[in-house]
Amino acid sequence: MMIQKKGITLLLSIVIAATTMVGCSNNKKNEPAGGNTGEKDSAPVKVVYLTPGDSAAKPIVAGDRIIAEINKRLGIDLEVKLVPEGGFEKINVAMATGDFPDVVTAQFPSPSLSQWIEEDLLVPLNDYLPDMPTVKEKLENSLSWTAVDGKFYGYPFIEEKSNMGMAFRADWLETLGIEPPKTLEEFHAALKAIVTQDPDKNGKADTQGLSASKSTGFNGSFNFVFYAYGLPHGDWVLDDAGKVAPAFEHPAFKQGLQYLRSLWEEKLIDTEFLINDNQQRENKFFQGRIGFMVTPLFRHVNRLETSLQKVNPAGKLGFSAPPVGPEGKHGLSASNKGGMFTAVTKEAKDPAKAAQFIEFMLSPEGRELLELGIEGIHYTKDGDKITYNEVEREKDGFASNGWSHALAWGNVVWPLTRNFLPQTEAQVDRAKESVEIGTANMVPNLVNATTAEEIELGGVFSGGVLGELTNQYYLEMISGKRDIDSGLAELAKKWRDQGGTKVLEAVSKAYEAQAK
Incomplete structure (x- = not known):
């Protein structure tokens, strides 16, 4: 666990918003x-x-x-x-x-x-x-x-667990006669077909392949590419000498950048991904402007598909594991x-x-x-079948449509943790399948703990000044504003000069302590 430096200044005034007070009264x-x-x-x-x-x-x-x-x-x-x-x-x-x-x-x-x-x-x-x-x-x-x-x-x-998945327009792939891509080569071919072969048959060249959304720190929307090339961990890596190093110094990072640069140059990536927020990215998916996106699924599966079908009744949401790389490696998100x-x-x-x-x-x-x-007030049970009494649930802080009490989520557990979905939820089986896929594609971290130095300065994929620096170079190398080889060399120096050396020392100690 992190060890905080003393002397952090905290605010000395308090404004607690709308306090809800409940409990037994004297009545x-x-x-x-x-x-x-x-x-x-x-x-x-x-x-x-x-x-x-x-x-x-x-x-x-x-x-x-x-x-x-x-x-x-x-x-x-x-x-x-x-x-x-x-x-x-x-x-x-x-x-x-x-x-x-x-x-x-x-x-x-x-x-x-x-x-x-x-x-x-x-x-x-x-x-x-x-x-x-x-x-x-x-x-x-x-x-x-x-x-x-x-x-x-x-x-x-x-x-x-993870609810992240590779979502795509399944109806478009069916129209194009393409199976969901399983390799990076197939993924490239699928994106190219979406961009060049008019999958919605509207006679316009108005479809893009892969989109993402902006990030305040390192933009991890395309991390699946690095994992496919063999990036082994979601936070740090070990260099040839067995020392902790930033992930951008692993060979897989350079290979991933080269792949993403090729997608960018072929105009297979949404050119607005740098400014999209999550809602804008989803809207592009619903409106038939993009074919693929990495996104949270689970309880969003039905929401995404019904939102898509409001615009295009024939639209189908597909999702799959991320494509594998040349050596069969894969991953989608880092462990938390x-x-x-x-x-x-x-x-x-x-x-x-x-x-x-x-x-x-x-x-x-x-x-x-x-x-x-x-039981008997908020719901009744007949075998495995649950019948929700929404009138009574409404009185006691329960969300509608079988969702839970206000104390249920966010402090010690989330619905994802429990694989919890109300029986009123549509597409429960697909939602749970998405969790199996997402969790199977979680990439382990090298170091369990987050050090105080990472909290203060950031890391590689985390925020702070170091995460922002990595993100700047990363995006510029993808979009061709920087050469990849010289960009990585310059990033390595700047990252260390701006606090990375201090962070590496702390993370190395945490890694050594963890190994004992």
């Missing part, structure tokens, strides 16, 4: 089953939870029966404070000004989280893990590397190194109860409650 109608006896030692433990909300979720309102059920099962009085999705700065400010919740979800990794750990603002979970079997299993296995000096300061939710981090703060009134709440959110019992609700 008898809101008491858990069995009631509160009124004795001081039997009063439910107050647990305040500060977390980003999910923009797709409904707000939690007073009297929410899911919150009441959590209170009943855990013997707590839960108050949820939501900030907007991605509103980590508001959480950072709350912590900086001493407005501590009992449980908090933060961005992982981040300078603020590192500082909280250094300043002992978070309670290590180690002593509570015997009563947290779901969390314990994850922390002691796939997430063991997130410990700091042997202590687990929270539950880091790092998605281990970051996500969310849910922890107990030092001001928790009862750390054991706070830890129990984290365990509940991740446990099978908690997932069932947050995803489906209370």
